[in-house]
Amino acid sequence: MAELYERLEKYEESDYYPFHMPGHKRNKDMAGKALAEAYGLDITEIDGFDNLHQAEGILKSEQERAARLYGAEKSYFLVNGSTGGILSAIGAVADKGGRLLMGRNCHKSVYHGVYLHELEVSYLYPEILGYDMAGTVSPKEVEEKLKEQPDIRAVLITSPTYEGIVSDIRQIASIAHRYGKPLVVDEAHGAHFGFHSGYPENGVRLGADIVIHSLHKTLPSMTQTALLHVSGNLVDRRKLERYLSIFQTSSPSYVLMASISSCLETVEKEGWRLLEKLKRNREKLEEKLKECGYITVLGPEQLKGGFAGRGDICKLAVGIKEGRLTGRQLYDILRQKYHLQMEMAAGNYVLAILTIMDTEEGMDRLAKALLEIDRAIGGADKKAGSLGNGENAANNEDGDVRKEKYGRIREEGNIQRIRKPEVVNEIAMPIYRAYNKEQELVSAMECCGRVSAEFIYLYPPGIPLAVPGERLNNGLIVQIMDYAAMGLTVHGLEDGHIRVLTSGLEMEETEKI
């Protein structure tokens, strides 16, 4: 039973009259149809409905249910997204001035947590796969860093990645625990893990101390809803709860919480069956797409060497071989011509999120559209002409046809650019110091060697290319300008300019370090 949802529904049908917040008074007169029903569930902390920040009744039992489902010792409903959970988790595992060992491919909320709690950081660089995609974090690297840097207080990694690539949490947790350090897993994209053997196990059961799940990303729950799970004795739970009550509104939405309640119910009762159905639908889709010449579903084979991780069925990365189209172009065609809205366009692939709520009709539309686009860019010819030849066929045969059909295509050819793991940004000073210094706006082309004063990132997925305090190198600047040229939204790039520390300041600081 979706206890909270059902109790709210029942309450709405009662004759209780609200002389309390919210101000709409569950009166549906002024609200549009699509909001009116939700207003009926939208109450405040009145008798019988508990208080999220001191749960003792129905919210306690609903949170206990989440803990049971995911195998955690304790779980918390989050209404400020995974963001609120990440900020709280970081505060709970590392004190001011402490050092956090974190994946470089973490979401910007992790960097925000590092800034707020004034931490030093050491980065784990995931391998870079084909198609410029971040891969897994290496357990070996975790162990090396923990050995080298005894001042590390905790480990935080993102798994699965935005593209569904899963690191070896069991091994990383075991290494972290050997050094007495808690492991926090930002499993925002893996809330559906652990409910079906065809999908990865969830981080809680693999031994992570804190795991954060965005319910809305891959499960049927409203945007902004998430869960935080905590287990073991390496995390100060009082501190965790303190931060959860600081970073989340004191008036949490019962509509969002009802949505969590309803989502847990679906997962518990129907999860396995729906995940099984999704798995089969995806297999069918992949089978159909095998006919394509240029369009390809990115899996271990396409992403090449070192892809040790496991992919998640819920993430469908569709790549385009040989720069036949950019990711942005494929994204636009799918949207404009076929009314299929993708989650994200990357340099040379697009990303679709598949969930247990997808319909067969929707999946069919996607397959048909991709097959049609592939034919239009010469995929059938390629397929016929390159049997056994694979990736190396020539790229010039029907450029004119493509241009005519889909507008200007980047002439530079294949836009894949694999960022070498060894090309890392030099850290000139900690984020919290740099972020509060005097800054100026400088043309990106003149920023080489300067220290960034802002976060620079693509959204989605919101993973920083540079963070405050890092020295901008030439390779990075070219990459940023390249993304912008491809039509991707680069946050932190303002009309071709980047915020850097005022000249002089950076020198002074760097010398001190």
Next chain:
Amino acid sequence: MAELYERLEKYEESDYYPFHMPGHKRNKDMAGKALAEAYGLDITEIDGFDNLHQAEGILKSEQERAARLYGAEKSYFLVNGSTGGILSAIGAVADKGGRLLMGRNCHKSVYHGVYLHELEVSYLYPEILGYDMAGTVSPKEVEEKLKEQPDIRAVLITSPTYEGIVSDIRQIASIAHRYGKPLVVDEAHGAHFGFHSGYPENGVRLGADIVIHSLHKTLPSMTQTALLHVSGNLVDRRKLERYLSIFQTSSPSYVLMASISSCLETVEKEGWRLLEKLKRNREKLEEKLKECGYITVLGPEQLKGGFAGRGDICKLAVGIKEGRLTGRQLYDILRQKYHLQMEMAAGNYVLAILTIMDTEEGMDRLAKALLEIDRAIGGADKKAGSLGNGENAANNEDGDVRKEKYGRIREEGNIQRIRKPEVVNEIAMPIYRAYNKEQELVSAMECCGRVSAEFIYLYPPGIPLAVPGERLNNGLIVQIMDYAAMGLTVHGLEDGHIRVLTSGLEMEETEKI
């Protein structure tokens, strides 16, 4: 036009298929009826729907509309409640180690901001009115403090209070500006101000630099929705925006934002008419309640001396004279017998929130219930017997009847306790220092003289009685135990115990100061 709401509704009716978050895919199969319609509006940052954290399209124009309506230079939609706005505003106006001059009756989110940003504080103590209610902040006191303490960086006050009492923002803003300091007004309970001459003007138009409005408290908008307005040049807007993007989820809910859009539409098109209607309904209600002997609507007359502020029609505080019932008892009777759910029970009054969405039927039910309760506790006799005598009638005549009807009534008589403004807690150390020190749980009765390690507050309204770093005095402990005995929820009191700094630590610290 509620632009965002309507565009979302139209989009839902289109044939666009979502291969993106959220995971419910606007598929209503698994959701209960009351959530299903909202799921239809629940999208993510796809093309045409802008990005709250870098608004350039529809969210920019919707925020501009909010700014126009309230008279601000710039306004921001908030989806983590006023909480997210408060934490951000504090970060924008005061740097680490700076001093904030704040109302002692501020909401705990303000104290949380002080903790996170590591500020020193000086308090403004509002006058204490009859019925133990916090009154206005005195402009004179603001001026004195600013003169005495030149290290104050900004002023932050709450107006209206939870009970609707409004301070003189125009004068306080003008004083703050004379000293070159920004004024932040937590006007969470005043989002309906400034749209009708029968209600107070809003803080933006009275000169405050930052004003935060909870839309859901008194307007028809969903819980967790709020606005932050900024004007003038005393606030660092880049810093403000930085913190807004830190303290709010990177996946803001389009349902919450659609609700804001719809709310602004109602206010713009129907605001005056509905506020006028509410004003008349309240006048009618007060007229009817004049028949009561013990039950009384608290206004300037009942709250006595020094009530310089203006009351807000949206807050109806219903007091009980002579301790005839406690606030909690009246609250319970209204809820259990009449199915009228109040916002809050205080020591000797209850608080109802009235809004433009209240129905006449609801207001009538309240009037009838209060009249009936008043008769049951002997109000008619009192009224007949005490004409011209008012507050001083004897209190013993029908105690047995009352006890029989409503259970045990506190024998101590009148439970009003007016906390003298001069009884203030001694600050042993700043919040951010105390909150991270070693602590122990000690029986409240043995806490006198010890330094609090936690926030102690009633919720609602969430205004601290003690904060970390303050020395607990006897008067305060008696008050805390009193509230608990009255059946009010005292956060920070755990089974009669309070968290205090470990003995010894506090001494050491206090001596240093």
